[in-house]
Amino acid sequence: LKPSAPGGSKLRFDAIAPVEHTVDELTVPEGFDWHTVIRWGDRLFSDAPEFDWAKQSAEQQKRAFGYNNDYSAIQEQPGTAGKKAVMFANHEYTNEQIMLPEGTSEDDVIEIGMAAHGLSVVELERKNRTCPYSPIVDAPLNRRILLDEVFELTGPLAGSDAVKTKEDPEGRRVLGTLGNCSGGLTPWGTILSGEENFHSYFLGSASYGSNKRYGVTNTEGTARGWEKKYDRFDSRIDGYENEPNRFGYIVEVDPWDPTSTPRKHTSLGRLKHEGANIIIGEDGRAVAYTGDDEAFEYLYKFVSADRYCEGDRAHNMTLLEKGDLYVARFTGNSPAAEITGSAELPSDGAFDGSGEWIALVKDGESAVEGFTLEEVLVNTRAAADAVGATKMDRPEDVEPSLVSRKVYMACTKNSDRGAAGKAPADEANPRAKNRDGHVIEIDELGDQASQTFAWNILLVAGDPAQGDPVYFSGFPVDKVSPISCPDNVAFDSVGNLWISTDGAPGGIGYNDGLFRVTLEGEERGRVEQFLSVPREGETCGPVVHDRDESVFVSVQHPGEDGTFADQHSFFPDYNGTGPRPTVVQVLPRRGNRPDHADQKPG
Ligand code: FEO
Ligand code: CA
Ligand code: CA
Ligand code: CA
Numbered sequence: 149l150k151p152s153a154p155g156g157s158k159l160r161f162d163a164i165a166p167v168e169h170t171v172d173e174l175t176v177p178e179g180f181d182w183h184t185v186i187r188w189g190d191r192l193f194s195d196a197p198e199f200d201w202a203k204q205s206a207e208q209q210k211r212a213f214g215y216n217n218d219y220s221a222i223q224e225q226p227g228t229a230g231k232k233a234v235m236f237a238n239h240e241y242t243n244e245q246i247m248l249p250e251g252t253s254e255d256d257v258i259e260i261g262m263a264a265h266g267l268s269v270v271e272l273e274r275k276n277r278t279c280p281y282s283p284i285v286d287a288p289l290n291r292r293i294l295l296d297e298v299f300e301l302t303g304p305l306a307g308s309d310a311v312k313t314k315e316d317p318e319g320r321r322v323l324g325t326l327g328n329c330s331g332g333l334t335p336w337g338t339i340l341s342g343e344e345n346f347h348s349y350f351l352g353s354a355s356y357g358s359n360k361r362y363g364v365t366n367t368e369g370t371a372r373g374w375e376k377k378y379d380r381f382d383s384r385i386d387g388y389e390n391e392p393n394r395f396g397y398i399v400e401v402d403p404w405d406p407t408s409t410p411r412k413h414t415s416l417g418r419l420k421h422e423g424a425n426i427i428i429g430e431d432g433r434a435v436a437y438t439g440d441d442e443a444f445e446y447l448y449k450f451v452s453a454d455r456y457c458e459g460d461r462a463h464n465m466t467l468l469e470k471g472d473l474y475v476a477r478f479t480g481n482s483p484a485a486e487i488t489g490s491a492e493l494p495s496d497g498a499f500d501g502s503g504e505w506i507a508l509v510k511d512g513e514s515a516v517e518g519f520t521l522e523e524v525l526v527n528t529r530a531a532a533d534a535v536g537a538t539k540m541d542r543p544e545d546v547e548p549s550l551v552s553r554k555v556y557m558a559c560t561k562n563s564d565r566g567a568a569g570k571a572p573a574d575e576a577n578p579r580a581k582n583r584d585g586h587v588i589e590i591d592e593l594g595d596q597a598s599q600t601f602a603w604n605i606l607l608v609a610g611d612p613a614q615g616d617p618v619y620f621s622g623f624p625v626d627k628v629s630p631i632s633c634p635d636n637v638a639f640d641s642v643g644n645l646w647i648s649t650d651g652a653p654g655g656i657g658y659n660d661g662l663f664r665v666t667l668e669g670e671e672r673g674r675v676e677q678f679l680s681v682p683r684e685g686e687t688c689g690p691v692v693h694d695r696d697e698s699v700f701v702s703v704q705h706p707g708e709d710g711t712f713a714d715q716h717s718f719f720p721d722y723n724g725t726g727p728r729p730t731v732v733q734v735l736p737r738r739g740n741r742p743d744h745a746d747q748k749p750g
Pocket of ligand 3: 329330421635636650
């Protein structure tokens, strides 16, 4: 065994074998251990009681870490020699049927579920860089952002008729955030979080506004039934028609100021945002990439009007309020007849081509014929339809590498690709019935803000050992870890790509996991599995601090197909109680660290 370290990364490990989807364990490489950082229900403030399965309450949950942590970001606190950090996590949704004992009152189900949504900020501490982090109860930066928190709308939709309700006749202040999926850490230290499946929280009429295009068409009753108690979740009620228009944005939170007002930036459009990630362009403008996570939806790019100013945090925090919005069109360079709907390469040996960023908003005005600026931003999907953007296989995370400046886009899967009446396979979405997803590499060719780009497919996922049609940039397919349903992407300090997955059990039959992908050199396309999450869990929010040989993941919805009486997972405590979504940290085992001092990096 010779642990590898592509690009000179300090993080050396031997890939783990894939883990069967029935296994309720978190599996890490030989020589590493995992540690619980924080679990659902762990209190952030000492005025709340300790979590107790049998005595849950909304009051406890409001002062404790929420459910289904998805994105997380961990920033070291300056001047603490690496001993303290501030962590942000979002709480995408809830699984009431495994969280709450049978017999919990309907009112408690609603209130505890609502309090388990939202965002958390929590300070962490550790003895030194080789030790795991733990949360600091009552730390000054600790914060829970709940459904009664006021968010300020920024950008052209702030104050517009499309977002006014009877509770907010000015259309500027929204209560809460919903469906927060992935996110990004900005160069100025704030956090972006994507409001994704907001539609599932509302009743709505398909004939009103953009409701149909966004799936706000439920007239029967939502899964959580919040509309039974709070009228604003039934947008058919007079005065609440626009409530769903106030969700579906990129949210920005300043974790360093617990009194700051979180904001929703309407300039980045309204969609089922997976998240957003920023890179500063060559001319100083902030460039944000964001995907709309649904089958046949689009990839978007925002370019700020103003320029980033190093050190001027107050100014930088305004950058997402004003700028141009684009949507991507991908054009393949091989004949359409050569795209067979499998992972079989066309005759030029690559799935690749050129792309255009088509303007939706330019210089503060609508760039789409027949759409006002307000219409583009509240019904961004329809505007993108109108300009002929390329329908993609569910755009999840899209993140630029700060090492190479190339951008990586996870297309998680799309089983309807090529189905009757649906878009056929094309060079950027080359596999029909795309069960396992693919990853696209975008090169802005030296100008991040430009309106053209080059692209190629880095990998088409699957398990070659099971005969799946796959592609790994030419790396031998019998030497990769099988991978399915790429969701979140991240980078280590030397620019290796890390991919976490959501949906592998339904694809290749293994538990979801975290994978490192080599991007440069002869081993480009090599996929190595670093960890596997417990049964029915999704691997989210990877944070790779490879200089510390430390990796964090959010384990979301472990055991989600169970019930309270029939739990499918007991992670992370394995003490007979049900699962608790948890942020974990993986570190080399202390006292048993593999000695690789004789190995030269890379
Ligand atoms: Fe919440 Fe797009 O995954
Ligand atoms: Ca080609
Ligand atoms: Ca996701
Ligand atoms: Ca997903």
